[in-house]
Amino acid sequence: MKQNDLILQTVTKVAAFVILLFAVAIFLGGHYSPGGGFVGGLMTSAAIVLLLLAFDIKTVTGILPIDYKLMIGSGLLISSLTVAGGLVFGVPLMTHVYHYVDLPLLGHISLHTAVLFDLGVYLVVVGVTMTIIQTIGESE
Amino acid sequence: MSLLHWAVLSPFLLAIIVPILYKLFRQIHTGWFVLILPILLFTYFSRFISLTKQGDIIMESATWIPSLGIHVDFYIDGLGLLFALLITGIGSLVVLYSIFYLSKEKEKLNQFYVFLLLFMGAMLGVVLSDNLIVLYSFWEFTSLSSFLLIGYWNERERSRYGAQKSLLITVLGGLSLLGGIILLSIMGNTFSIRELIAQSGELMDHSLFIPALLLVLLGAFTKSAQFPFHIWLPDAMEAPTPVSAYLHSATMVKAGIYLVARLSPVFAESGLWFWLVSIAGLITLFWGSFSAIKQTDLKGVLAFSTISQLGLIMSLLGLGAAALHYDSFGENIYLAATVAAVFHLINHATFKGSLFMVAGIIDHETGTRDIRKLGGLMQVMPITFTVAVIGAFSMAGLPPFNGFLSKEMFLASMVNVLELNIFNMETWGVLFPVVAWVASVFTFIYSMIVVLKPFTGKLQLQLLDKRPHEAPVGMLISPIILASLVIVFGIFPNLLSSRIIEPAVASIQPSVAGPDFQVHIAFWHGFNPEVWMTVGIIAFGILLYKTLPKWQKITRWIPERISLNALYDNGVRGLDRSASSVMKFLMTGYIRTYLLSIFLFFILSLGFTLYWKDAFKLDTGNFARIGLYELILAAIIVIGSIAILFARSRLTSIIILGAVGYTISLFFVLLRAPDLALTQLVIETISVSLFLLCFFHLPLMASRKEERMTFKLNNALISIGVGVIVTLIALSAHSNKLFDSISNYYLENAYKEAGGKNVVNVILVDFRGLDTMFEITVLSIAALGIFAMIKLRLTGRKDKS
Numbered sequence: 001m002k003q004n005d006l007i008l009q010t011v012t013k014v015a016a017f018v019i020l021l022f023a024v025a026i027f028l029g030g031h032y033s034p035g036g037g038f039v040g041g042l043m044t045s046a047a048i049v050l051l052l053l054a055f056d057i058k059t060v061t062g063i064l065p066i067d068y069k070l071m072i073g074s075g076l077l078i079s080s081l082t083v084a085g086g087l088v089f090g091v092p093l094m095t096h097v098y099h100y101v102d103l104p105l106l107g108h109i110s111l112h113t114a115v116l117f118d119l120g121v122y123l124v125v126v127g128v129t130m131t132i133i134q135t136i137g138e139s140e
Numbered sequence: 141m142s143l144l145h146w147a148v149l150s151p152f153l154l155a156i157i158v159p160i161l162y163k164l165f166r167q168i169h170t171g172w173f174v175l176i177l178p179i180l181l182f183t184y185f186s187r188f189i190s191l192t193k194q195g196d197i198i199m200e201s202a203t204w205i206p207s208l209g210i211h212v213d214f215y216i217d218g219l220g221l222l223f224a225l226l227i228t229g230i231g232s233l234v235v236l237y238s239i240f241y242l243s244k245e246k247e248k249l250n251q252f253y254v255f256l257l258l259f260m261g262a263m264l265g266v267v268l269s270d271n272l273i274v275l276y277s278f279w280e281f282t283s284l285s286s287f288l289l290i291g292y293w294n295e296r297e298r299s300r301y302g303a304q305k306s307l308l309i310t311v312l313g314g315l316s317l318l319g320g321i322i323l324l325s326i327m328g329n330t331f332s333i334r335e336l337i338a339q340s341g342e343l344m345d346h347s348l349f350i351p352a353l354l355l356v357l358l359g360a361f362t363k364s365a366q367f368p369f370h371i372w373l374p375d376a377m378e379a380p381t382p383v384s385a386y387l388h389s390a391t392m393v394k395a396g397i398y399l400v401a402r403l404s405p406v407f408a409e410s411g412l413w414f415w416l417v418s419i420a421g422l423i424t425l426f427w428g429s430f431s432a433i434k435q436t437d438l439k440g441v442l443a444f445s446t447i448s449q450l451g452l453i454m455s456l457l458g459l460g461a462a463a464l465h466y467d468s469f470g471e472n473i474y475l476a477a478t479v480a481a482v483f484h485l486i487n488h489a490t491f492k493g494s495l496f497m498v499a500g501i502i503d504h505e506t507g508t509r510d511i512r513k514l515g516g517l518m519q520v521m522p523i524t525f526t527v528a529v530i531g532a533f534s535m536a537g538l539p540p541f542n543g544f545l546s547k548e549m550f551l552a553s554m555v556n557v558l559e560l561n562i563f564n565m566e567t568w569g570v571l572f573p574v575v576a577w578v579a580s581v582f583t584f585i586y587s588m589i590v591v592l593k594p595f596t597g598k599l600q601l602q603l604l605d606k607r608p609h610e611a612p613v614g615m616l617i618s619p620i621i622l623a624s625l626v627i628v629f630g631i632f633p634n635l636l637s638s639r640i641i642e643p644a645v646a647s648i649q650p651s652v653a654g655p656d657f658q659v660h661i662a663f664w665h666g667f668n669p670e671v672w673m674t675v676g677i678i679a680f681g682i683l684l685y686k687t688l689p690k691w692q693k694i695t696r697w698i699p700e701r702i703s704l705n706a707l708y709d710n711g712v713r714g715l716d717r718s719a720s721s722v723m724k725f726l727m728t729g730y731i732r733t734y735l736l737s738i739f740l741f742f743i744l745s746l747g748f749t750l751y752w753k754d755a756f757k758l759d760t761g762n763f764a765r766i767g768l769y770e771l772i773l774a775a776i777i778v779i780g781s782i783a784i785l786f787a788r789s790r791l792t793s794i795i796i797l798g799a800v801g802y803t804i805s806l807f808f809v810l811l812r813a814p815d816l817a818l819t820q821l822v823i824e825t826i827s828v829s830l831f832l833l834c835f836f837h838l839p840l841m842a843s844r845k846e847e848r849m850t851f852k853l854n855n856a857l858i859s860i861g862v863g864v865i866v867t868l869i870a871l872s873a874h875s876n877k878l879f880d881s882i883s884n885y886y887l888e889n890a891y892k893e894a895g896g897k898n899v900v901n902v903i904l905v906d907f908r909g910l911d912t913m914f915e916i917t918v919l920s921i922a923a924l925g926i927f928a929m930i931k932l933r934l935t936g937r938k939d940k941s
Contacts (some may be wrong), residue, residue: 036901039822075916094909128922
């Protein structure tokens with residue numbers, strides 16, 4: 001009997017976007033409200049896992065042609081460059097700077113190097129969870 | 141670095157060159173190259189005789205580790221010179237003898253001479269060092285080189301056994317000597333023997349004096365094969381005979397004697413020293429001579445006779461210590477004991493060296509050393525026989541050989557003990573001459589065995605491997621020289637007295653032997669008790685030797701099972717076995733056992749510390765109020781944790797574990813930690829699904845056979861113990877807050893300094909961002925590890941199939 005996942009797949013198409021948006025919101029809002037790179041990353045991978053459940057690995061890799069191991073590496077690179085960045089300006093490691101700017105549409109907002117660091121965390125977390133799940137999923 | 145330093149070092153330097161010479165000149169026996177050195181050294185050292193005769197001392201120093209007060213100080217006084225002459229003199233003769241004894245075709249001569257030279261250098265270092273640490277270094281070097289020499293024929297099992305045994309015993313003593321040296325240096329604040337002697341009076345009252353004395357004596361007794369540490373010496377007879385002659389009769393076994401003599405000025409004031417040294421010496425003397433009779437191996441007899449003679453010298457040194465207490469006579473009779481010790485030391489080196497060489501010749505020419513097979517060699521080996529007679533009669537203490545004189549002096553000293561009235565000697569002192577006399581009778585008997593069994597009687601050719609004939613001339617030179625020395629010293633003993641013995645005694649007893657001290661050894665000194673004792677010894681000795689077959693069984697009254705050797709063997713084996721059984725008991729290979737020991741250690745160490753430091757404290761003042769929600773959540777966690785223990789199926793356990801995890805995230809909500817709650821929720825979900833994955837992949841056999849965890853009392857006790865300990869520590873730590881938390885700083889500065897309002901996140905990425913940096917590294921490693929494990933396992937399988 002051929003299985004029909006129409007409802008699941010349709011709901012997924014909507015829900016995955018909602019989850020992804022929520023993840024991005026949690027990630028960006030981390031400095032002011034609960035959240036941050038870690039939870040944001042986990043949420044993002046939850047969205048991808050939902051896709052994996054509704055479709056299959058091949059389809060999902062078609063949609064998101066990402067090498068997650070590369071993602072881990074780039075995340076680590078971004079974080080460590082942010083950490084080391086202070087050295088260029090002659091300040092101790094891990095010194096963050098921030099500045100408030102007024103942007104059109106977004107309004108009064110702060111640009112903070114800590115977000116860059118958090119981005120590295122985010123990428124690593126997504127990469128790690130997806131690598132683990134994909135590897136286990138592909139294994140026999 | 142003076143000439144004296146180079147003299148001591150020269151054997152080591154030659155040892156480096158010997159293998160090269162061996163390779164370059166294969167047709168010349170390597171021993172000839174080696175022979176030059178001890179002869180040169182002997183002549184070099186004999187130049188000092190005239191100096192030490194006047195009481196002068198030669199002192200040369202070189203720095204080694206100045207910051208620790210360790211200098212390579214060599215000094216020559218009477219005692220050191222006597223030993224140096226023995227080492228180089230007998231060393232030359234032994235090298236000469238070994239040239240003919242060891243074949244240059246069959247033997248690894250390079251190894252032999254390297255070991256022998258190392259030994260010679262080490263021995264010179266021992267007797268000439270003033271610094272105790274240097275002395276100890278050379279001391280261990282003698283143990284090591286002796287180990288190599290005993291195991292020279294390392295393809296033989298007995299050689300390896302003997303070498304190991306001697307190493308274990310002498311190194312045991314060596315290490316205890318090191319302990320004694322360290323204690324001495326703590327007491328006297330110096331490593332120099334001469335400085336220690338100078339302050340010997342103050343050392344006596346120090347609390348470490350007795351331990352230092354015992355440790356030093358243990359070192360000396362093991363090296364000199366005193367009872368009960370003598371057991372290594374008979375087994376060391378597996379060495380080539382030149383080695384036995386050199387190490388185990390003339391030099392190494394006298395290192396302990398040297399040490400006792402050398403440190404006598406430091407320790408001899410103490411009654412303990414007097415008792416230990418003389419009693420140990422007498423027991424060894426008696427036991428060695430008694431055991432020698434039952435031996436059937438010629439070298440075995442000689443080994444036990446060496447033990448016995450070393451005991452004799454040791455007991456004389458012990459009696460000599462009485463000289464410090466008792467000099468009311470015009471002529472100090474106890475000083476005579478020291479003189480006798482030194483004289484007998486020389487005599488023993490000469491006659492025992494020659495006897496070992498004789499044994500080697502017999503072995504070499506007949507192929508056996510078993511005295512039951514040997515007999516009637518007198519006719520075929522007349523020269524060897526003559527040497528043997530001289531050596532053995534000297535050993536037995538017969539006139540006109542030197543052994544007679546020293547034996548007379550020994551008996552005289554033993555008789556003089558009766559007049560001693562210190563250390564309760566008046567009660568037990570009478571045993572001294574009795575034991576000495578009985579031991580001398582045994583000495584007479586085994587001396588007769590050595591000379592009469594192989595040489596007289598019937599020649600049994602069918603028992604021998606070779607047809608015996610007289611040894612080559614080269615092999616006979618050394619024993620003949622030694623035997624003639626036996627006679628020369630016997631007839632003209634005063635050749636030695638002023639040149640060698642006086643300076644040596646002066647360095648053993650510096651406080652008693654004044655400048656006008658003179659030794660005169662008279663060949664005949666009237667009808668003293670000792671003369672009658674000697675007559676008795678000879679009479680009884682002959683009587684007992686004649687009836688030997690009738691009573692020889694008595695010497696075997698101790699069965700082999702409980703002998704000292706068996707004790708040693710069982711000790712070594714038992715140590716081995718108990719170590720291995722302890723390892724088997726502890727190292728089971730089960731992780732469960734290791735965890736039990738880890739947790740047990742955890743409980744015991746922390747519990748003991750809590751108790752010992754009286755650290756438990758309960759201060760309910762700063763506890764927060766417990767609300768209804770906390771109670772409910774705590775109850776869920778407690779029930780869940782207990783339920784896991786009793787869960788029947790694994791699936792239940794996993795689900796309950798998930799429930800506990802979610803409850804914890806509720807706790808985070810309750811305790812106002814939204815970030816933690818979020819993370820905990822997601823992570824718990826992921827880990828529960830990973831658990832489910834593992835569960836799903838369990839082998840069918842295991843998943844079907846689901847049953848409750850079995851109850852084990854010690855597991856339960858240990859887990860309860862860990863829980864209790866951790867709870868107690870947590871409570872005490874909470875009640876012991878010594879200073880305020882630093883969290884206020886973060887709360888105040890999170891927005892001002894870091895531009896963020898989520899303090900947790902600001903701490904994570906800004907204040908303490910490096911931790912986060914490495915935590916994401918940990919995650920990456922974990923992910924790559926999982927990837928690698930799964931992928932590599934797959935390729936591995938492919939390769940196999």
